[in-house]
Amino acid sequence: MKYINKKLTIEKINLQKIANKFGTPFYSYSYSKMKENINSFKRNFKSISPLICFAVKSNTNINIIREIKKFGLGADVVSLGELMMALKAGINPNKIVFSGVGKKSNEISFAIDKKILLINAESLSEIKEINRLAKIKSRKIRIGVRLNPNTDAKTLSQISTGKKENKFGVNKDTFYEIINYCKNSKNIDLKCLSVHIGSQILDNRPYEKMLKIVSQILKKTNHKFEFIDLGGGMGISYSDKNKKLNYKKYNSAILKFLRKHKVKIIFEPGRSIIGNTGTLVTKVIYIKDSGRKKFIILDAAMNDLMRPALYGAFHKTLAVTKSEKKSKKPYEFVGPICESTDKFITLKKFQELKEKDLIAICDVGAYGMSLSSNYNLRLKPIELLIKGSKIKVIRKRQKYKDLI
Ligand code: LLP
Numbered sequence: 001m002k003y004i005n006k007k008l009t010i011e012k013i014n015l016q017k018i019a020n021k022f023g024t025p026f027y028s029y030s031y032s033k034m035k036e037n038i039n040s041f042k043r044n045f046k047s048i049s050p051l052i053c054f055a056v057k058s059n060t061n062i063n064i065i066r067e068i069k070k071f072g073l074g075a076d077v078v079s080l081g082e083l084m085m086a087l088k089a090g091i092n093p094n095k096i097v098f099s100g101v102g103k104k105s106n107e108i109s110f111a112i113d114k115k116i117l118l119i120n121a122e123s124l125s126e127i128k129e130i131n132r133l134a135k136i137k138s139r140k141i142r143i144g145v146r147l148n149p150n151t152d153a154k155t156l157s158q159i160s161t162g163k164k165e166n167k168f169g170v171n172k173d174t175f176y177e178i179i180n181y182c183k184n185s186k187n188i189d190l191k192c193l194s195v196h197i198g199s200q201i202l203d204n205r206p207y208e209k210m211l212k213i214v215s216q217i218l219k220k221t222n223h224k225f226e227f228i229d230l231g232g233g234m235g236i237s238y239s240d241k242n243k244k245l246n247y248k249k250y251n252s253a254i255l256k257f258l259r260k261h262k263v264k265i266i267f268e269p270g271r272s273i274i275g276n277t278g279t280l281v282t283k284v285i286y287i288k289d290s291g292r293k294k295f296i297i298l299d300a301a302m303n304d305l306m307r308p309a310l311y312g313a314f315h316k317t318l319a320v321t322k323s324e325k326k327s328k329k330p331y332e333f334v335g336p337i338c339e340s341t342d343k344f345i346t347l348k349k350f351q352e353l354k355e356k357d358l359i360a361i362c363d364v365g366a367y368g369m370s371l372s373s374n375y376n377l378r379l380k381p382i383e384l385l386i387k388g389s390k391i392k393v394i395r396k397r398q399k400y401k402d403l404i
Contacts, residue, residue, distance in 0.1 A: 001030070001279060001362070006322040008360055012389040015281050015320045019358055022382055023397070025282040025300035027369050029064065031387040033277040034365075038071045041234075041272060044247040048254050050265040051117075053097050055232050056082045058270025058366035059278075061383055063394035065089035068273065074117070076232070076268035080107040087114060097229060097266060099146065099194070101167055109133050112141055118266075120144035120194045120229065122169055124178055127188065134187035144192030144229055145170065145178050149213040153198030153206045153233065158311050162197025162210065169195070172217060179223050190223065192266070196231025199271060202242060204249040207233075211257045218261050229266035230254070236275045238314050238363050271366040278365025280305055280381070281320065284357045285336070293330040293346070296353060301335025302342040303375040305361060305368050309341040317345050320358035327352045333359065337376050369395075377403060 007014040010030050018028060041052065053074040056065060060082065065075065066089045074095025075086035086096055096116040098107075101123070108130055111119050121127045121143050134141040148169030151162045161168045170178065175193075182190035197210055207230075214228065235245050254265060282300035307313035317333060326349065333344040344361060353359075372380050382397035 001360070003322050008318060008320045008322070010279060011386045013386060013391065015279070015360060016358060018384065018386075018391060019281055019283070019320070021391075022384065022393075024358065025280060025298075025304055025381045026397075027364065027381055027383045028279050028281065028391075029274070029277045029365055029383070029385050029394075031067065031277075031385055034064075034067065034274060035071070037273050037277065038068065038073065041267075041269060042071075045251055045254075045265075045267070047251065048258060048265050050267050051095060051227075053095060053266060053268050054273055055268045055270030056086055057370060059274045059368075060085055060370045061394055062089050063385060063392070064274065065091065067385070073273075076270075080104075080110055083107070083111060083114070083116070093117070097144065097192075097194075097268065099196070099268070105129060105133065109137075112137055112139060118142050118144045118192050118194075118227065118229070120146050120192065122146045124170070124174060124181065127178060127181065131185050131187050140187055140189050142189045142191045143182075144194040144227065145175060145190065146194045146196070147172070147175055147214065147217065149195055149197065149210050151197050151206050151210045151213065153201050154203050155198045155200050155233075155235070156311055159200060160198040162195065162206075175217065176221065179221055183223075191225065192227035192229050193218070193225050194229035194231065194266075196229075196233060196268065199233050200235040201233040202235040202245050204246045204253070207250050208253045211253050215257055215260060225261075225263055227266050228257075228261070228263045229268065232268040232270050232272070234269055234272040236271055236363065236366075239316065273366075275366035276363045278363070278368055280361040280364045280368060282359050282361065284353055284355050284359065287353065287355055289329070293332050294327070296331050296333045296359070298333060298335055298344070298359060300344075300361070300381070301337040301376070301378065302339065303337060303373045303378050304335070304381055305344070305364055306371040306373070307364075307367060308344050309339070310371070315344065315364060316362040317347065318360045318362065319351050319353065320360055323351050325352040326350075337378070374398075374403060379403070 078100040146169035
């Protein structure tokens, strides 16, 4: 996105024009940015030729998944709904991995029937359930086991998953126990060790530590794993101050790992593929002066974009039409929802705004729309895919008749 003649423009269309046509709030995604992200992800890990499974939870729009599929990616899913969506989008079942701590019998059963690449189990009880269902169906099922490596991902505590206090995966001892259990099972084919230590990771050291732990465990067991699934978690720059994840170093650490272990690497990136492609455009409904600051009351709210309310996440916020005139007071950008956490950001300095102006909230392609809700019985926004000068409606704005 850039300003052309003071108008914020995505690919070749200015956001004001899109708003005039489709109303606000809306999510727009840049196709060329998505393409650039996928190609650079592939380039960064070219030497290890991984299977890249897009983490569907980051963006569940079927049209986005369809576009991603065209680049040869598979899918990482965590529920029956996501699995159905990935299949409907045309993702090859042989490129689908199913993660999650609490898969129910009907979800496992469906995954077995669809012959997906791997069910990544997270407990011995789950493996026993897979075994039970596989036996009924007279099948041998490829599974992975998610290891909890007890590694600090050095990210927000709410999105950290690889420490022993987190519910995810199994510890080393259980891992060895599971290997033994699988050896004696006719219906389970233990193919993969999986790990995912957290999200929005910008430091390569936690990944390196995780690889060391995985390597030690592999050395201790003589089980032959075909895949190591390293999860996702690669962070993006939400702010210019963010440092960047050093992909080169991460890739070298994996290459070193592969010299010792002959396995195929799987990745499950979400945010790094789709995060910086998305923008939420919203209109200023009212401006309210509260003395020390002004509330900029927007027509988007925490139900449309939950990250600031849930994690205190920062999203760059821009005026769609640029002006040089500065505001005299700090601006607090809020939504209309009846919660004090329904607030996007407070900015001390911003250009002067007036009612009906448009605001763009940036980098919301991942965990934006997918975390949205109908709280306060508000309608979910329309989603648009921008390709050059073309706009495609990829999800219609919800209607009251869908809700009531
Ligand atoms: N694989 C597994 C098993 C995961 O749990 C996740 C994310 C991913 C892959 C993808 O991670 P990514 O590459 O997108 O970082 N709602 C939070 C993020 C939660 C991530 C949950 N798991 C947020 O808005 O920051």
